[in-house]
Amino acid sequence: MENFIAYNPTTLHFGKNILTSLGTTLKEYGNRVLLVYGKGSVKKSGLYDRIMDGLKMEGFEVSEYGGIKSNPVIEDVDAAAAIGREHHVDVILAIGGGSVIDSSKIISVAIPVQNPGWDFFTGKAKATKAIPIVAILTLAATGTEMNPFAVVSNHALGQKSAFGSPLTFPKHSFLDPGLTLTVPRDYTAYGVADLIAHCFEAWFGIGETTLTDRFVISIVKEAMEFGPKLMGDLHNYDYRERIMFAATMALNGMTMYGRSTGDWGVHSAGHCLSLLYDVPHGASLTIVYPAWMRHFKGQIGDRIAQLGSALFDEKLTDVESIDRIEAFFKSLGCPTRLSDMNIPGEPGEALFQSMVHTKVNGGHMKMQEEDYRALIGLYL
């Protein structure tokens, strides 16, 4: 095992009708709430009205920023931070999926200072203080609800980057699987794929740690058992619950105990697809992962065969493992080639340039320009 530090201060409230204690929780931090949300689904579902009515009844002063995009952009972060500053908010209430909660993390450290949000990604600003975040999760996918990470795009610079600090864990996250019952088919599938990809990024990192490997296999097997069931019955509370819980466990730190780093090269490459063509995050991962495994299988020892054999409970080669994993992604309805996404023109060169520009790389499997070309060739 590699030396590691485990730290996760988020309080997770999980289950049916778990929002009943939301008001009490917010009150711990003060009375002025900045509500942050996305592009409409929380209004359509009635959740927005329900929360807003509750907050007003309990006497909170509420300011708000709606319209966070599903691949979130830094302009929204800055606009929301300005509102938070103006209203001297005590706490951020983030209602949504990864994009809203990730954005809120940067908003939370940007409010106390005058810097634009992007300064945290470049290192120009340091996170030294943060407005506490309480999150209500409406999409099971990224695990942001129980980790400090935020990924935001800056289109002016052509970059999609990650930031995290011990200050950017949500203080509390409320997970009611019932709130995910209306997530559409495609985003449900992307969520399952995303959580599996998070486990893979840990699996392909550095550090031999048998128990943590067992945890990783546990989470992926759970997703492979209940993901397909959920795709066959999108309104099933029980399946939503299993997937929501698995998604949180997939990126709350436990898959990293005993490793010095994950790989994250697939995420790094996938971000270019989102940046250039607005490919949903989960879809970018199911496109890049099979290609990445095919490209690196000669260099990564028996980790791919180990993974496939553990997941499918039979002795598989690396090639068989990759084929099975790819087939599983397809069975969910996820794309496994960029051509599945109907991108106009020939994106290969633009993607290569974006990979060069954003310095796509992994923590374990290092990438050079020839790897970029090989990867693109495999997933186009």
Add this chain to the structure above:
Amino acid sequence: MENFIAYNPTTLHFGKNILTSLGTTLKEYGNRVLLVYGKGSVKKSGLYDRIMDGLKMEGFEVSEYGGIKSNPVIEDVDAAAAIGREHHVDVILAIGGGSVIDSSKIISVAIPVQNPGWDFFTGKAKATKAIPIVAILTLAATGTEMNPFAVVSNHALGQKSAFGSPLTFPKHSFLDPGLTLTVPRDYTAYGVADLIAHCFEAWFGIGETTLTDRFVISIVKEAMEFGPKLMGDLHNYDYRERIMFAATMALNGMTMYGRSTGDWGVHSAGHCLSLLYDVPHGASLTIVYPAWMRHFKGQIGDRIAQLGSALFDEKLTDVESIDRIEAFFKSLGCPTRLSDMNIPGEPGEALFQSMVHTKVNGGHMKMQEEDYRALIGLYL
């Protein structure tokens, strides 16, 4: 799944030579340190001198309380708290295993008030403030390093009771597997058994939660793989590392996600063995667990057969599962009958009275006096 709240603020520092950052960590809390430790092994091993020299070199003011017993008693807690009060300590540095760290948790909440420590177990005192605890673990077993629980005996009252509050998590715990290399054979085995028993207490609780069940099986399988290897090679760092990590995971909350309660009836019954005959905690569990499973197998559905089948990778009945688990405990060198412990006289009636007196019970499988008699009959 049952609704649940997950919260664990402990920072775990795990790995080889991890103590290098101890001083910096302590400094976060102040300069006056109360050192709490046990009956001599930390002095024999040289750890005490090493820590004490380091603390003095870094300018800490150190007061100390040594002599915590391996089944810890409330008198030591009160004596240590008095020293802590007298020296206005800023932080407690607990060096040892479960007994030292559990005692330190009560010391930490007792120092700020005038109450004797037992008042926290009876509810007479509430934990409203706590001196922060930094722990250095020297025995892989109880999981106390990453949970809020403390179990202490009060011989005057004939009770061994548990306490825990959100304030009694250690702030930081340092786990260097190298510090466990000198743990003797019997306590090494009891530690492995203890961590397995913690998993079982979760498994036999209330709440159907497939992923958490996978986590439980993962931890027990790890212990069943590396426990016997360790017993065959007590000075193997790698095996010590696997078991130390597994012991922490076995009781840091993750085995309880999606359950409303664990069972803990076996712990409750086992405490009477420790209380009356000073049976080591882990040994009390390997004595009671087979008996408990044999007694309750008709009432607990297929959970025993499920457990055995998952652990041994073949379809087993409940009776076969119990036999295999018992055989595994024996293979470690753990007792599975009280007669293995050379208790003088006929302890049956005294144990029954102690179970009645301490109101032994489980959170799931409820016990009456006839259950006590049946259990005792099965493990004597």
